[in-house]
Amino acid sequence: MTATDLTALTAAGAVAAIERGDIDAGELFEAYRAAAAEDELNAYLWVAEGRPADATTGPLSGVPLAVKDLFCTEGVPSQAGSKILEGYRPPYTASVVARLAQAGAPLLGKTNQDEFAMGSSNENSAFGPVLNPWDRTRVPGGSSGGSAAAVAAGSAPWALGTDTGGSIRQPAALCGIVGLKPTYGTVSRYGMIAFASSLDQAGPLTRDVTDAALLLRHMVGRDDRDSTSVGFPEEVATPSSERLDGIRLGVPEELTGEGSGVEPGVLAAFEATLKLAEELGATVETCRLPHAPHALAAYYVLAPAEASSNLARYDGVRYGLRVEDGGLVGMYTKTRSRGFGTEVKRRIMLGTYSLSSGYYDAYYGRAQRVRTKIAEDFHSAFERFDFVVTPTSPSVAFELGSKTADPFSMYVNDYCTVPMSLAGIPAISIPNGLSEGLPTGFQLAGPAFSENRILDAAYALEQAIGFDGTDGRTA
Amino acid sequence: MIDREQVLHVARLARLELTEEEVERMSKELSDVLGHIEKIGELDLMGVPPTTHVIEVSNALRPDEPEPSLPREIALANAPAVADGGFLVPSPQAGGE
Amino acid sequence: MNEYEPVIGLEIHVQLSTRTKMFCGCELSFGEPPNTRTCPVCLGLPGTLPRANARAIHFGLMIGLALGCDLAPRSIFHRKNYFYPDLPKGYQISQYDEPLCKGGRLGDVRIHRVHLEEDAAKLVHAGSTGRIHGSDVSVVDFNRGGTPLAEIVTEPDVRSAAQAREWLTLLRTTLRRLGVSDVNMEEGSLRCDANISIRPVGSAQLGTKTELKNMNSFRFLERGVNAEIARQEALLRAGRPVVQETLHFDPTTERITSLRSKEEAHDYRYFPEPDLVPVAISDEMRKAAKADMPELPAAREERLQALGISPASARQLAWRSELGDYFEAALAEDGPTRPDAQPLANWVCNELVARVGEEDPAASKVEPAALARLVALVTEKAVTVSNAKRVLDRLVEEGGDPAQIVEAEGLGAMAGGDDALDPIVEAALAANADAAEKIKDGNMRAIGAIIGHVMRETKGRADGAEVTRIVREKLGV
Numbered sequence A: 001m002t003a004t005d006l007t008a009l010t011a012a013g014a015v016a017a018i019e020r021g022d023i024d025a026g027e028l029f030e031a032y033r034a035a036a037a038e039d040e041l042n043a044y045l046w047v048a049e050g051r052p053a054d055a056t057t058g059p060l061s062g063v064p065l066a067v068k069d070l071f072c073t074e075g076v077p078s079q080a081g082s083k084i085l086e087g088y089r090p091p092y093t094a095s096v097v098a099r100l101a102q103a104g105a106p107l108l109g110k111t112n113q114d115e116f117a118m119g120s121s122n123e124n125s126a127f128g129p130v131l132n133p134w135d136r137t138r139v140p141g142g143s144s145g146g147s148a149a150a151v152a153a154g155s156a157p158w159a160l161g162t163d164t165g166g167s168i169r170q171p172a173a174l175c176g177i178v179g180l181k182p183t184y185g186t187v188s189r190y191g192m193i194a195f196a197s198s199l200d201q202a203g204p205l206t207r208d209v210t211d212a213a214l215l216l217r218h219m220v221g222r223d224d225r226d227s228t229s230v231g232f233p234e235e236v237a238t239p240s241s242e243r244l245d246g247i248r249l250g251v252p253e254e255l256t257g258e259g260s261g262v263e264p265g266v267l268a269a270f271e272a273t274l275k276l277a278e279e280l281g282a283t284v285e286t287c288r289l290p291h292a293p294h295a296l297a298a299y300y301v302l303a304p305a306e307a308s309s310n311l312a313r314y315d316g317v318r319y320g321l322r323v324e325d326g327g328l329v330g331m332y333t334k335t336r337s338r339g340f341g342t343e344v345k346r347r348i349m350l351g352t353y354s355l356s357s358g359y360y361d362a363y364y365g366r367a368q369r370v371r372t373k374i375a376e377d378f379h380s381a382f383e384r385f386d387f388v389v390t391p392t393s394p395s396v397a398f399e400l401g402s403k404t405a406d407p408f409s410m411y412v413n414d415y416c417t418v419p420m421s422l423a424g425i426p427a428i429s430i431p432n433g434l435s436e437g438l439p440t441g442f443q444l445a446g447p448a449f450s451e452n453r454i455l456d457a458a459y460a461l462e463q464a465i466g467f468d469g470t471d472g473r474t475a
Numbered sequence B: 001m002i003d004r005e006q007v008l009h010v011a012r013l014a015r016l017e018l019t020e021e022e023v024e025r026m027s028k029e030l031s032d033v034l035g036h037i038e039k040i041g042e043l044d045l046m047g048v049p050p051t052t053h054v055i056e057v058s059n060a061l062r063p064d065e066p067e068p069s070l071p072r073e074i075a076l077a078n079a080p081a082v083a084d085g086g087f088l089v090p091s092p093q094a095g096g097e
Numbered sequence C: 001m002n003e004y005e006p007v008i009g010l011e012i013h014v015q016l017s018t019r020t021k022m023f024c025g026c027e028l029s030f031g032e033p034p035n036t037r038t039c040p041v042c043l044g045l046p047g048t049l050p051r052a053n054a055r056a057i058h059f060g061l062m063i064g065l066a067l068g069c070d071l072a073p074r075s076i077f078h079r080k081n082y083f084y085p086d087l088p089k090g091y092q093i094s095q096y097d098e099p100l101c102k103g104g105r106l107g108d109v110r111i112h113r114v115h116l117e118e119d120a121a122k123l124v125h126a127g128s129t130g131r132i133h134g135s136d137v138s139v140v141d142f143n144r145g146g147t148p149l150a151e152i153v154t155e156p157d158v159r160s161a162a163q164a165r166e167w168l169t170l171l172r173t174t175l176r177r178l179g180v181s182d183v184n185m186e187e188g189s190l191r192c193d194a195n196i197s198i199r200p201v202g203s204a205q206l207g208t209k210t211e212l213k214n215m216n217s218f219r220f221l222e223r224g225v226n227a228e229i230a231r232q233e234a235l236l237r238a239g240r241p242v243v244q245e246t247l248h249f250d251p252t253t254e255r256i257t258s259l260r261s262k263e264e265a266h267d268y269r270y271f272p273e274p275d276l277v278p279v280a281i282s283d284e285m286r287k288a289a290k291a292d293m294p295e296l297p298a299a300r301e302e303r304l305q306a307l308g309i310s311p312a313s314a315r316q317l318a319w320r321s322e323l324g325d326y327f328e329a330a331l332a333e334d335g336p337t338r339p340d341a342q343p344l345a346n347w348v349c350n351e352l353v354a355r356v357g358e359e360d361p362a363a364s365k366v367e368p369a370a371l372a373r374l375v376a377l378v379t380e381k382a383v384t385v386s387n388a389k390r391v392l393d394r395l396v397e398e399g400g401d402p403a404q405i406v407e408a409e410g411l412g413a414m415a416g417g418d419d420a421l422d423p424i425v426e427a428a429l430a431a432n433a434d435a436a437e438k439i440k441d442g443n444m445r446a447i448g449a450i451i452g453h454v455m456r457e458t459k460g461r462a463d464g465a466e467v468t469r470i471v472r473e474k475l476g477v
């Protein structure tokens, strides 16, 4: 088999081929290592020299894994896309990365991302933007843009990302791959460099739904090192259903109708997928999420507030960048002002402001209550519907630099993904077609711990859609 | 709705140093974003409890059993400045704090 | 000119004697080399998360029970945000509006709240080494960082520095009995800040308060509070206002200096710690805390009084638990030499304390058994009080058995009817004829001279009452 043949396999396909003895795990690793080393999309910030000596062959048979930069990996640069952590090599490895290595998925490389996962285009990386493999003048989405681009371009079989307000689903949509944000708490956050603790969640970015299920199976589970982690109630199964008989899909007016700002082309692809769903036996009806239009506002209070505190540890004392300035306060301010990028500073300012005395109740307190209402909205929606479906992103991949001038125009990319993040519920994005020759994403969200049912439904749709991602890989 | 003075105050709290040009931009951009955010002020949230955790977990306590600490050289390995087995910093007093 | 009355509230930080830190598995440090008791969590490395120590919660509940607090069925941790080199995460995990315990009372002071938090690291000033552009530098040691702390906040019920000191002694004893802390002020496992204001006597409203920090001994607490009260009085009498601020008391100079810090330094931006889940106190946790409760000073005080011990001694023995323990050990001495409670209590509280001072008598050379026997000898009149005190001096110096010392030194009392005593009294009367006359005339005060004479002759072995009896007999009065 040639290297291209090897990297053409899905992860699950590669696992099967290795188990059959058709291919060799070492050769597979080398094929991907070479592809990652030659990557021209700036998707990687670090690539492994070779297969780790202690690589265990668990159920994942040695199929390598690309990991977002913000996962701590012992002795390997873990910089969260930030200059303030440039060259930082942690003394420990994130629980989920260790778990996957145990399961037989060795570390292939660390992928580029928006600084501290703050962004929707990957243009906020201190190490340069990632290019979209479908069109290199466009963004891959963010913040897990490097992971999405690597998987879409075929330089990684699969990758780990993190999703705080859409950072897995949106780049997956813009790169034409599958991205899943699991139920909050089901994947340990220990070792994930924090953006917003109450929202951050790790998840898989893969070429198809089957790979997503396979990777997720070895990610979930309670971790004593994360007080907020919970056990997954069942085994994550391999999806297999071909039909959607009896499945009730709810289409929230607030996220798809007037004022949702969804592009016509994206909306068209969405409508087409709904038709397909009905042909597979699903019923499609409009549902209401009355507070969803306020989700973005609540999110941009809560996430920056938590971030302003999570990022206080970057003070030039124990690790990372330090800029001397004689005194202590001078050292703090110079270090942080030079170390953080513009968007990170903007969010630290926003979060510090909304927590500062006199503003807490008006901002943080209210946002937490809006969060409660949004969770209630979903709860009542799931009494009538199995899933809530929306376009993942209001637009397809946009041109580099086209939205950097106006922060809020960038923030609205998360319009359809943020409500699920606030509710802590699982949601998947699958590619459902092209608009202007660029991939669009279809989002399926379900109640907490409904991952198996989500994967099953997504699998049925995936088969019917028959999306062809090869353009992304050969672009 | 967030003026220059507030920007400077918040920057001090956050230990950030902004150039004149950044101060101007921040106050414009933050005001803009806050303009969108303040729409939640219109909602009636009387009696609605705040959500801090979306998951129903409590305690998750750790038994009081020792785990190995890091060797000192590892603990200090990433430190920008080290002296006498510790992390070297400018004295707070010298920093005017 | 009008009188002022101080209004004082205390804030006490207590290091809990768990094995490991509040939020990580590092063992607590006792003078290990710097930064040898750290891990990714207590160094605040990126990506790490805290895990609350179950025993710290348990100790917190025991403290709450001991202080008569309401144990919150649900409490949560908050982040207190501020920048300082001894604070690795840029925030301290503490509790804010939902603390572990609320309300309560100890002695004559009401408790406002008890909450748990993590201690800061140690910042050692390293002088001007010139390593950083010639400016002043410090070195951070994270061994102490993350040590579990219980913060106990009282209501402003304290009215004097002396009362503050006495109450803190009671609190220390209570915590020591609980076994939740070393409660050593000098070593910093017990730290006390005082919120102090003064107001005209009789006035109901409170004056502006200042926070006085760094009083690392009971003596300094009393001195510091007095100094601050005096400072505020001087200000008010001079018609100048008291400014709300944080003050530092320098024990050596006794001077009070302002720790003026930027006003925004007080904007801690508290918000609920998203990395920790709520603490929900189950019946099991409550029961476990109750089960570990020892007898507390107040209860002991009552029990000792029931033994017939004077209220004053009972309180002293109960509040200074080491005295109480010593006393009860001595009292437990069974057999013929079993002493009575009241005299034994007096000997412990007065004679022994006068000799060992602040230190724990258990650490002295005087075995509880020895003191028990000595007191028994006194009650049996086998040795006089004055000689018994001399025996105690010897015991304090080299220990040993009081009976043997009495024997060896020939300090045994001359019992009544002892014919050795008659001739000595005869001689004394003869040598003090005028005193004898006065006694005959009914002036019993003159007998002092006779007894003094006899005591000199017998080196204090004679029993005063016995001598008096013989004198009356011989003079027929």
Ligand SMILES: [Mg+2]
Pocket: C013, C094, C117, C151
């Ligand atoms: Mg405190």
Ligand SMILES: [Zn+2]
Pocket: C021, C024, C025, C026, C037, C038, C039, C040, C041, C042, C043, C146
């Ligand atoms: Zn530790």
